Amino acid sequence: MGLLVLLHRFWRGPVVVAHVEHGIRGGDSLEDARFVQAMALKLNYPSVVVSVDVPRQRRRGESLEEAARRLRYEALEKVRQDWLASWVLLAHQADDQAETVLFHLCRGTGLRGLIGIPSLRPPFARPLMAFSGSELRVFLEREGFSWVEDGTNSDSRYARNRIRNEVLPLMRRTLNARVDEHLAALAREAAELAVRMEERSRALLGELRSPFPGALRSWLWEKAKRLSPFERCEALRAEALSLGWPSLDRGRTESLAGLVGKGGRWTFQWKKDLQVLCGQRWITWTSGRFPTFPTRKIPSGRGLYQGPFWTLSWENASGAFPLLSPLGDRAAEETKGKIPWWLREGWPTIVQGSTMIWCPFFGGEAELAAEPSSGLALRLQWSIEGRSRLRNELQTF
Incomplete structure (x- = not known):
């Protein structure tokens, strides 16, 4: 609600309020959708509620959280196109950033994971990243507006919720009350450094790639083995990003980089039918079964x-x-x-x-x-x- 009220106060252009109902929390989820619609009506904004069934539409091997995120962004992009909007503004704030950076650190990540949630990735923008949740609640109270809390946020069975409800509060109490600020600052520095790293990674990929039949991407092994372990990890992450493949944690990335350095004959299962193969002079990225034909x-x-x-x-x-x-x-x-x-x-x-x-x-x-x-x-x-x-x-x- 903080984003909506801020727009109402300081923005004079057209606004469409979009809310995605995930089909996970039953009646509570529908109540949240009705609350958003009522708030939009109060502020004289048109609203759109999109209902998705995350449990049913979840892909094989996809967690509930991953599926919800994917479907949410797909729905918001469709609303943007339907309404001919230029941007989708999301309400992520500083607490979300701290949770994400810490989650990535605990899972194992490279430099890109430290960026956390990007403030700007067209057509998505997050104008509240400089504000904490407590600051936004104070602002809403001062403006005379209420808000609702997602009931699943208190369920610590989910890793992110454990970080939000248990880990970060403990760190604030026993380590540093400003830990959220420091994690956010780390994310900003990582984003600046990542821009330079991406330029270097693009140059590396240009040197490594060589067209290869039946492959989504292919590298020349002789060139890949000459890279340092760090460069191999960065090049692997950049190639996966170029293909739209899910990211690997640090441990698996380093394992794959080690295989690339050794060469030989091997198969690395990235996820489901996504794999990286090595043999003779080539390393290739493939999807699905190996090609064949009848005699x-x-x-x-x-x-x-x-x-x-x-x-x-x-x-x-x-x-x-x-x-x-x-x-x-x-x-x-x-x-x-x-x-x-x-x-x-x-x-x-x-x-x-x-x-x-x-x-x-x-x-x-x-x-x-x-x-x-x-x-x-x-x-x-x-x-x-x-x-x-x-x-x-x-x-x-």
Whole structure:
């Protein structure tokens, strides 16, 4: 209510009051929504109440708090668009900032976690971040307005509520009465430093990235291993942010950075079907299952086949019908170090009998050839995501 009353006092532009009812607290939640509507009416503002069912709309692996936050922001953004508004003003204040920074510290975080709640991230802004909850309550009492408390705030089963109701009060009493101010100041300094770190991280990602088939992102391992552990952690956080992936805690980030430094063959499960893979010269970010395709004959005449991330066209002028087949476990010595293990079920090869006679590589070449006795007369044209076409001709009679 503090934000609404402040706007009424000092802002003369149009305002739409939006309230998201989460469907968690039953009748109490509906009462809060009615209170907001009544306050908006009293101040002569239009209001919108959006009801969401957080328990039902929660995604697999998503906590109730995460789901509520996601749905709340989605609902507020839709209201903004419906009303052609430029900004969404949120009522977070200094107490929320202190709780968030302390929560991130306890969970394990990097520099970005110390920023806590950003004051400005368009189209969302938080103009009350300089005020504590007690200051806002005094202001409301002086102005003659009441407010309601969310009943779940007193439920210390939730980690944030334990920090709010138990940890911070203990710190204020026994350590420093101004702990909230110091945590907020730390968040501001972290935000300023993070801007510089983000510039450095963008430069690092530009050096590390290399387009790779079937990958959301990919790095060259040789470059990644040369980074310091700190730089690897920062680059990993920046890459996850660029993909919209959930952040990892400090421990898991450091574990992944250690794997990146060692190289080899490994899979790191980020969350659910999100994973980071390493093999040969590449580190890739992927989502979902590894690509594959079915084995099929290459008949005489011309044809084209669309694979998971490649296209192969052929002209078969012989009577032999070789097979287009996934590389799989066939990887010969010639393919080692050139095709990472997670792509082998989706990587094209041409097989005649038990012999692999053709296999394309990343470098723009294709190796292996038909035996003179094979009777093949085969022209191939192969293209891969984001790469130029590779032409290969096998002609033996």
